[in-house]
Every structure is written in structure tokens, then in C-alpha cells.
Amino acid sequence: MSALQDTLHEHQASFWANNIQNIQVMAHNSDGACIDRFLRLFGRMGSLNDVILDAPDTTRERFQKQLARAYDLALKLK
Incomplete structure (x- = not known):
């Protein structure tokens, strides 16, 4: 996910990179809803x-x- 986020940021797709980052924070906090949100x-x-x-x-x-x-x-994982 980090590589995906980095690639998006590098190519000015900040909206999507920020979405991925928020999902990563959810995952880090053990929020299982992160999978559905990603999908x-x-x-x-x-x-x-x-x-x-x-x-x-x-x-x-x-x-x-x-x-x-x-x-x-x-x-x-779902």
C-alpha cells in the first residue's frame, strides 16, 4: 500500500494517495473497515x-x- 501511495503522490494523484493514506491509518489502528473502504x-x-x-x-x-x-x-482478507 505504501508503494501504491508513493506512486500516486509522485504523479500528482493526491486525491487517491490521500485516500490510500487514510486507509493505511485505519489498518494501523486495527480498524477492519479499512478493507471495505479500500475495495x-x-x-x-x-x-x-x-x-x-x-x-x-x-x-x-x-x-x-x-x-x-x-x-x-x-x-x-475480506
Whole structure:
């Protein structure tokens, strides 16, 4: 999650980076609602899935892998 947040911050996607940071704080505080909150960032128009970084292809690919991994882990924890 930290890598995902860092990538978002580096590429001026502060809204999403701040959402991830808030979810990380919830997780750190053992708030199980963090998983549902994270999963709600996906799946509708204008969601985290729709973020396209203004970055080289390798960075965009890395971001998509980070995003997919975080999503898969959240599903497993749910």
C-alpha cells in the first residue's frame, strides 16, 4: 500500500494517495473497515481503476501491478 501511495503522490494523484493514506491509518489502528473502504475505491466510473498516470509506460505498468496486487490481497482478507 505504501508503494501504491508513493506512486500516486509522485504523479500528482493526491486525491487517491490521500485516500490510500487514510486507509493505511485505519489498518494501523486495527480498524477492519479499512478493507471495505479500500475495495469501495474500485468499480465505478471515476474510480481508482480509471487513474491513468502521466508517466512512462514502465511506471504505468508498475502502478497497475501494485493496484492489482493490493486489490487481490484485500479480497483475500475480506
